[in-house]
Amino acid sequence: MANVISASHLNLSYDKGRKEVIRDANFTIKKGEFVFITGPSGSGKSTLLKALYGKIRPSEGNLIVGGMDLSTIKPRKLQELRTHMGIIFQDYRLVNEWTVAKNVVLPLMISGYSMEVQQTQAQRLLKHVKLAEHADKYPLELSGGEQQRVGVARALAKNPVVILADEPTGNLDEYSSNVIWDLMENACQQLETTVLVVTHKIPTIFSLPYRHFIIESKGVYEVH
Amino acid sequence: MKFIKNHLMFILPLMVILLGVEFYLVFERTTNSYEKGLREGYTMLVVTKEPMTLSDLKALSPHISSSEPIEREEIVHKVLKGVTKSSTEGLLHALPYFYNVGLDAYLKVSVLEEIKQGLESSPQVKRVETFGSSYADSYRLFSFIKLVLKLFIGFMSVVSLFLIIKQMEIWKYLHKQRMQIMEVFGAPLMLRSGVLFKVAIFDAIIATMITSLIFFFIKYKWAAQSGIEIMVQKQEALFRMSDIGLLLGVALSIVILAVYIVVFSSKGVQE
Numbered sequence: 001m002a003n004v005i006s007a008s009h010l011n012l013s014y015d016k017g018r019k020e021v022i023r024d025a026n027f028t029i030k031k032g033e034f035v036f037i038t039g040p041s042g043s044g045k046s047t048l049l050k051a052l053y054g055k056i057r058p059s060e061g062n063l064i065v066g067g068m069d070l071s072t073i074k075p076r077k078l079q080e081l082r083t084h085m086g087i088i089f090q091d092y093r094l095v096n097e098w099t100v101a102k103n104v105v106l107p108l109m110i111s112g113y114s115m116e117v118q119q120t121q122a123q124r125l126l127k128h129v130k131l132a133e134h135a136d137k138y139p140l141e142l143s144g145g146e147q148q149r150v151g152v153a154r155a156l157a158k159n160p161v162v163i164l165a166d167e168p169t170g171n172l173d174e175y176s177s178n179v180i181w182d183l184m185e186n187a188c189q190q191l192e193t194t195v196l197v198v199t200h201k202i203p204t205i206f207s208l209p210y211r212h213f214i215i216e217s218k219g220v221y222e223v224h
Numbered sequence: 225m226k227f228i229k230n231h232l233m234f235i236l237p238l239m240v241i242l243l244g245v246e247f248y249l250v251f252e253r254t255t256n257s258y259e260k261g262l263r264e265g266y267t268m269l270v271v272t273k274e275p276m277t278l279s280d281l282k283a284l285s286p287h288i289s290s291s292e293p294i295e296r297e298e299i300v301h302k303v304l305k306g307v308t309k310s311s312t313e314g315l316l317h318a319l320p321y322f323y324n325v326g327l328d329a330y331l332k333v334s335v336l337e338e339i340k341q342g343l344e345s346s347p348q349v350k351r352v353e354t355f356g357s358s359y360a361d362s363y364r365l366f367s368f369i370k371l372v373l374k375l376f377i378g379f380m381s382v383v384s385l386f387l388i389i390k391q392m393e394i395w396k397y398l399h400k401q402r403m404q405i406m407e408v409f410g411a412p413l414m415l416r417s418g419v420l421f422k423v424a425i426f427d428a429i430i431a432t433m434i435t436s437l438i439f440f441f442i443k444y445k446w447a448a449q450s451g452i453e454i455m456v457q458k459q460e461a462l463f464r465m466s467d468i469g470l471l472l473g474v475a476l477s478i479v480i481l482a483v484y485i486v487v488f489s490s491k492g493v494q495e
Contacts, residue, residue, distance in 0.1 A: 053408065082410030095402045110411045154409075 004162055004194045005029040005052065007220075009061035012044065012051050017059050021047045024061070025220035027213065031161075032192040034185070036202050039215035045198040048215065049166050052196065053087055054078045066161050083111050086155025086193075090167035092147045094139040100150050101126065101135040107157045125153040129183060145176025152183045162194040163187060169199070178205055230398075231427055234391045237384035238431040241478060242471050244377035246439055246463070249470070251373055253461035255366070259330045262366070267292075267324040268336070269353040270343055275321050284346055285339045290326035320350050330366075388478065392486040395420055417487045424479035432472045439463035 005028065012022040021044040029035055039045050050056050051063055051070065058071040068081050086107070094103045101122040102109075108118050126132045129149040131142075139147050148168060155163050163184065169177035185208050188195045202212065212223040270281070270291075278291045296319050300312055327339075340352045396403070399419050406416040443462040450456070 055408075076412075079410040079412055082408065085410075087408055093401075093405050093408070095405055097402070106406070107409050110406065110409055110415065 002031055003028045003064075004031050004033075004066060005196070006064040007061070010051075010058055010063050010220075011060035012047050012056065013059040014047075014056075020059075020218060022051075022215070022220060023218040027220060027222065029194060029196065029211070031194055032188065033194055034188045034208050034210040035194075035196045035213065036210055037196065037198045037213045037215065037220075038201065041200075043215040044218065045215055046166055048220070049164055049196070049198050052162075052164055053082060053085055083107060083158065084161045086158070086160035086163040088148070088151050088155050088163065088165040088168045090170040092139070092144075092151045094147060094150055094154075096139050099136050099138060100131065100142070103139065103150055104153045105157060106154055107160075111158065121157060125157060126150075128156070129153045130179075143176075145172050145179065148172060148176065148180055149183070152180060156183075156187055156191075156193075159191055160193060162196065165195070165197045167199055168197065169203070177203065181206060230391070230394070231423075231430070233394075234388060234424070234427045235431045235434070237387040237391075238428065238475055238478065239435055240384045241381045242431055242435040242475055243438070244380050245471060245474050246435060246467060248373065248377055249467060250439075250462055251370075254458050255370070257458070257461070259366070263327065263330045266330075266355075267326050268340070268355065270323045270325050270349060271351040271353075272321045272323065272348050273350055274348050276323065276348060280348075281323070281325060281343070284349075285342045287327050287329065287331060287335070287339055288325055289328040292324045292326075294322035294324060296321065385478065385482065388482045389485055392420065392424070392482050395423060396486055413487060417483065420483050420487065421480070424483050425476065428475035428479045429472070432468065432475050435471055436463075436468050439467070 007025050007027050010022060010025040011020065012025075013020040025048075037045050037048065047056065051058060052065055054065075054070050054073065061071070063070045066081055066084055068077060070078075073081070095106070101119075104125050105113075105118040105122045108121055113121075122135060123132065126135050129152055131146060131149055131153070134142060134146065139150065142150065148171075151168075155165075165184065168184070169180050172180065181203050184195055184197070185206070187193045188208060202210075214221050214223050270276075275293075276291075278288070281288045281291050296316060299322075300316050300319065331339075336354045340354050343349050343352045402419065403416045440463060443459060447456065447459050447462055
């Protein structure tokens with residue numbers, strides 16, 4: 001299997017290198033793998049995730065995602081890369097003035113798909129996350145768990161190469177969390193999507209084989 | 225209420241610019257006819273030794289557009305009433321030729337001087353009288369009014385443009401969440417700024433419509449009923465249908481420029 005993500009001697013920092021967060025990280029993640037990244041608060045889990053979708057640039061070393069080096073990538077190429085990613089946030093990040101259906105098809109809208117395709121896909125995705133009857137509602141009319149399911153549906157909209165999730169169940173109760181893990185397991189298993197999840201702790205109900213990295217003292221280590 | 229306030233804060237400065245543009249157009253049209261009157265009413269006096277045709281005079285200055293000879297016989301007849309015919313003929317023979325010379329445009333006093341020098345450089349021309357003093361007074365007043373109006377419109381436009389950009393930054397803040405989310409999913413700058421363009425273009429159309437309505441009212445109601453002679457006479461110059469297109473073009477150019485300035489002044493939407 002080909003590498004989807006590859007980091008070599010990766011350093012991540014803020015304030016133009018003054019505040020170092022990750023030092024000399026080396027790892028590779030293959031297509032279809034499910035990966036958990038854990039670590040204490042403030043260890044740099046979210047920073048690593050931000051680097052993976054190009055929000056912050058590596059201060060040293062290389063970070064290659066989908067064949068593109070994020071340390072030297074041009075803005076236009078980064079935009080293109082992001083259209084092949086599905087990103088899930090702890091705070092859902094839905095557009096509150098848009099309907100649920102419109103939120104779900106945002107990646108398709110960005111890629112210029114026709115309205116007809118968008119409508120068909122919205123119905124399919126919302127059915128998949130069991131929210132078909134909520135298509136015309138607005139995000140704030142839904143519960144937290146339902147909003148996160150909309151977030152998952154949005155992340156899956158374009159069959160992405162990789163899904164990056166930042167504490168996706170951090171604000172949810174146990175039942176809603178289980179639904180979200182179930183959806184992500186399915187995406188990994190059925191679509192062979194690489195899934196990388198940043199979380200405080202790995203869910204006990206998880207049934208798929210997975211890899212586990214831990215961030216400690218600025219280093220990224222794999223737990224075997 | 226907040227929605228209306230947000231739009232008014234954009235529409236009002238834009239209207240100030242559009243009103244300035246329209247006032248300038250109206251002033252230009254009105255003053256053009258006034259300028260034409262001044263130009264047509266003005267002639268300089270050229271005294272020559274020999275008769276000169278219009279093309280002879282044009283050869284000395286391209287600004288000369290007309291020449292009207294003053295009948296010498298008439299002058300002599302008026303001056304020398306009761307004098308013998310032979311004396312009259314002698315005087316007529318000695319008298320130079322007089323021409324009222326018109327110009328093709330309303331020119332600066334310095335250009336008048338150049339024309340005068342050009343004419344006097346010819347050995348056939350004895351004297352040129354430009355009546356520069358009264359001409360200069362009218363010209364300076366006219367130029368001063370034009371300059372003041374242009375400066376005022378320019379100043380108001382700059383201030384209004386800053387207000388428009390400020391309001392655009394407020395809009396950008398209001399739409400920050402949506403723009404951030406779109407950015408994360410790879411939307412290009414133009415797509416995630418689409419909402420700013422939409423709102424700005426909508427407001428540009430509204431501002432154009434209101435400005436046009438104000439001038440429609442001035443033209444068909446106020447000017448017609450004002451009883452002010454010049455307003456009634458120049459009613460046609462107050463507003464033309466083609467001005468709507470021009471105002472819309474100006475408004476759209478300004479808002480698109482303002483959106484570009486705001487969008488490109490900060491590359492990413494900061495979290």
